Amino acid sequence: RTSKKKKAAKRKLKAVKKEMKAPDTDDDGAEKEKKLLDPRALSVEMSYIFARQELARMLERDPVLVAIRAYRGRDLQGPISEPHLDEALTTLDVLKKLFTLLGEAGIDAGDYDLGELSAFDVDVVMRTARKFVKVAKDLVGLAPEVSTPPPTPHRPPAAHSTGTGSSRYLSPSAEIDSDSSDGGKAHRMPL
Helix, strand or coil: HHHHHHHHHHHHHHHHHHHHHCCEEECCCCEECCCCCHHHHHHHHHHHHHHHHHHHHHHCCCCHHHCCCCCCCCCCCCEECCCCCHHHCCHHHHHHHHHHHHHHCCCCCCCCHHHHHHHCCCHHHHHHHHHHHHHHHHHHHHHHCCEEECCCCCCCCCCCCCCCCCCCCCCHHHHHHHHHHHHCCCCCCCC
């Protein structure tokens, strides 16, 4: 009986000690490391989670994406390119850009009816495209825009130079000089 009483007393003592411990210490009495939250990392993680939820909502409820029958058939890809939606003037232009964005992000389109898509107003399709870009930026990122240098004017290579550099055309005197050096034979070009 004494051993049972001793064991019960030890358990009771451990329970009391556990209650009296500070919340930031282990059973050994060592202090636990407090996990510091990095606001930037938390913000990035939260924006990714919210963007995934928003994308799921858009695929289910957005009238344009429902008409396209858009679905996530594979993992999201990316990054997407900057769509320049302001350059689009018609519903067809915006739909083309939206299809490109969907493909870049890894969203597939099902069997859709072109008549149904053409019935949408350009503003409705534009709003869907802008919202998709905003969500896709958080999920797959935006590709850096590559600036192409303006085309340089192309100059044809100079013909036979007389050495003066004043004109790219042969002077009549240069033609006479070159004819006399061949012994008076006329040059013919093969056709």
